[in-house]
Amino acid sequence: MELTGPGASFRRQGDVAVVELPRPVLDTQVKQALLDCVRQAGQDGTARSVLITGSTKAFCVGQDLAEHATALADGADAAFATVRQHYNPLIEAVRALRVPVVAAVEGACVGAGLGIALAADLRVAGEGATFATAFTGIGLAADSGLSGTLTRLAGPSRAAGLMLLGNRFTATEAARWGLVHEVVPDGTATEAGLAMATRLAQGPTEAYREVKTLLRDAATADPAHVLEQEADAQLRLGGTRDHRAAVDAFLAKQRPHFEGR
Numbered sequence: 635m636e637l638t639g640p641g642a643s644f645r646r647q648g649d650v651a652v653v654e655l656p657r658p659v660l661d662t663q664v665k666q667a668l669l670d671c672v673r674q675a676g677q678d679g680t681a682r683s684v685l686i687t688g689s690t691k692a693f694c695v696g697q698d699l700a701e702h703a704t705a706l707a708d709g710a711d712a713a714f715a716t717v718r719q720h721y722n723p724l725i726e727a728v729r730a731l732r733v734p735v736v737a738a739v740e741g742a743c744v745g746a747g748l749g750i751a752l753a754a755d756l757r758v759a760g761e762g763a764t765f766a767t768a769f770t771g772i773g774l775a776a777d778s779g780l781s782g783t784l785t786r787l788a789g790p791s792r793a794a795g796l797m798l799l800g801n802r803f804t805a806t807e808a809a810r811w812g813l814v815h816e817v818v819p820d821g822t823a824t825e826a827g828l829a830m831a832t833r834l835a836q837g838p839t840e841a842y843r844e845v846k847t848l849l850r851d852a853a854t855a856d857p858a859h860v861l862e863q864e865a866d867a868q869l870r871l872g873g874t875r876d877h878r879a880a881v882d883a884f885l886a887k888q889r890p891h892f893e894g895r
Contacts, residue, residue, distance in 0.1 A: 635678065641667025644674045649835035650828065651681035658692035660746055661701050663755040668750075672727040682730055682835035682894050686754060687738040687824045694747025696768060710796040717777050721746055722807035729755040732843050734834040738751045738827030739805075744768045746817070749778020752787065752813065755846065758827040759805040760820040765813070786853050787812050838876040 641663040643654045653671045655664065675684045688694055697716075706714040728735060728750065738755035746766040759762055767784070769776050776797060784793035788811045796803070808814040818826040834842065844867040852860050871877050880890035 637651070638808065639666075641794050642671045644671035644886070646678070647680065647685075647828065648760070648832060649682040650831045650833075651675040651678050651684045652828070653686045655686075655694055657745070657762075658695045658742065659698045660694065660699040662698055662716070662720075664698075665724065667718065669720060669724045669727060669854035672724060672731070676727060676731050681733060681778060682715065682837075682839045683733050683831040684735045685738060685831040686728070686750065687733065687827060688740065688747075693737075693739040693743040693752060695742045696745025699772075711770075721749070721778050725749060725753045725881050729779075732846070733839060734831070734842050734846070736827045736831045739763045739765075739825040740823045741813075742766075746778040748781045751768055752783035753779060753848050756815045756830065757808075757813065758816045758818060758823050758830060759808060759814045760823040761805050761821045763808075763815050763823070764802050765808055768802055770811040772802045772873075784813075792821040836892060837894075838871075838874075838880070838892045840874050840876060841871055844871060 645652050734752040735756045737751040739759040742764055743751050744766045805817045809817050875895045876892045883890040
């Protein structure tokens, strides 16, 4: 199934579910369409990875401030209802995807756009991409999970600097701080992201699902609980066709072929 419209689009490319933002500003139409597309990707039981990408000029610059100003005229309750109506469900939907998620970033990735990118498992960025939290610059704190993802990925001190000062940072800096997995020439992030998502789609899908769960829970779990979770995951994966076939392939000095089962 494909969903295509002015707000966002969903399509299948092989075993990869591709979610694309056609424009970088998050107005209500884009936010709702993006949420619908991510949910559709989650309901696609045969997709083995997901790619989230934007236009070649910019990934996402966050909230449409003109629309926000109009809503703000009716009061803060009206203006910020979108956080619980759109942003929170969107980030939760991305995090709930049970297959690997890659974000491909070109140009500006700011505010909620940064939150969306950091909700993915891996990020590929064009070398000219720029990032910023941006919220304190307009007298706000953060949404889209940024206070959590930045602290977890970059550490509390770096997260405090990025959120309080709001300085822009480059793709090279993002990679050095652990926020971006790969930096590629400008204009090729979507291609590189699709290549990465395709590689993941050809891998051991059930193992990836267990890895995502382990990584998600490890940040708050005590070490003994992590050990138990890992033991349970290994036991479950030991019964999969992919594990048994991979062991046989290793012993036969062949490359394994993963079916995702």
